[in-house]
Amino acid sequence: MIPHTLPEGPKLNIGCGPVQPPGWIHIDGSNRAFLASRLWPLDKFMVAVGAFPPTEFGRHMYYHNLFKPLPFAPGTVAAIYAGELWEHFEYDDSDKLTARCFSALAPGGVLRVCVPDGPHLFGEYLEKLEQQRALPRERRDPKPLHGMMHSFFKDICTKPAGFKSMGHYHKWSFDEIQLIDMFERAGFRNVDRMKYHESRIPGVEAVERSDFLIVEGVKPR
Numbered sequence: 001m002i003p004h005t006l007p008e009g010p011k012l013n014i015g016c017g018p019v020q021p022p023g024w025i026h027i028d029g030s031n032r033a034f035l036a037s038r039l040w041p042l043d044k045f046m047v048a049v050g051a052f053p054p055t056e057f058g059r060h061m062y063y064h065n066l067f068k069p070l071p072f073a074p075g076t077v078a079a080i081y082a083g084e085l086w087e088h089f090e091y092d093d094s095d096k097l098t099a100r101c102f103s104a105l106a107p108g109g110v111l112r113v114c115v116p117d118g119p120h121l122f123g124e125y126l127e128k129l130e131q132q133r134a135l136p137r138e139r140r141d142p143k144p145l146h147g148m149m150h151s152f153f154k155d156i157c158t159k160p161a162g163f164k165s166m167g168h169y170h171k172w173s174f175d176e177i178q179l180i181d182m183f184e185r186a187g188f189r190n191v192d193r194m195k196y197h198e199s200r201i202p203g204v205e206a207v208e209r210s211d212f213l214i215v216e217g218v219k220p221r
């Protein structure tokens with residue numbers, strides 16, 4: 001834990017998905033979050049008849065589309081965590097979301113964002129490419145390269161049909177240079193790439209599930 005005194009206010013877990021430990025306010029804009037939080041009797045019925053699988057979403061959380069300003073008065077939030085969310089926005093939209101988080105946070109408040117590490121993925125691709133290029137032509141195999149591109153374009157970056165369509169595909173790939181720049185342009189200071197679970201936000205271990213590219217910044221006091 002990095003020594004830091006958070007201001008008064010709630011800790012938000014935005015784009016929470018199924019990660020909903022106590023001590024945080026959980027916010028998600030998926031269709032299922034809407035059904036389970038706003039039309040919960042219908043959702044419970046659908047689960048009871050086996051039409052839908054059980055869900056962590058429910059009345060305890062906020063259904064909210066993060067394309068809109070956060071549902072908190074400016075300067076009232078202590079900390080915001082977002083795990084694997086920023087990459088689900090176009091670059092300009094994640095820029096706006098970063099600015100909205102800055103506005104919602106109180107001075108001294110902390111934003112922490114975890115995203116897939118673009119260079120890691122592309123590095124793996126280049127490694128596979130070099131392995132194939134090192135082989136004599138007749139022994140080269142395009143399948144590992146094709147497999148990676150298929151997974152990137154067809155699984156990760158393609159909008160799934162129907163009910164799962166809200167935000168379940170990637171629209172950008174980040175590296176620490178782009179993400180740190182985005183934080184700094186929004187006004188955050190002390191912006192750094194962070195280690196997994198190393199944070200100014202107490203209790204971050206409960207919401208942080210992935211050891212990817214993690215960046216944290218502080219709204220100046």
Ligand SMILES: C[S@@+](CC[C@H](N)C(=O)[O-])C[C@H]1O[C@@H](n2cnc3c(N)ncnc32)[C@H](O)[C@@H]1O
Nearest residue numbers: 015016017028029030065066067083084088167
């Ligand atoms: C990959 S999941 C991440 C879940 C969890 N935070 C984690 O770290 O495993 C992304 C979540 O962001 C939510 N999401 C995507 N776009 C959103 C938007 N515009 N407004 C609100 N939630 C959104 C999705 O519904 C989904 O639950």
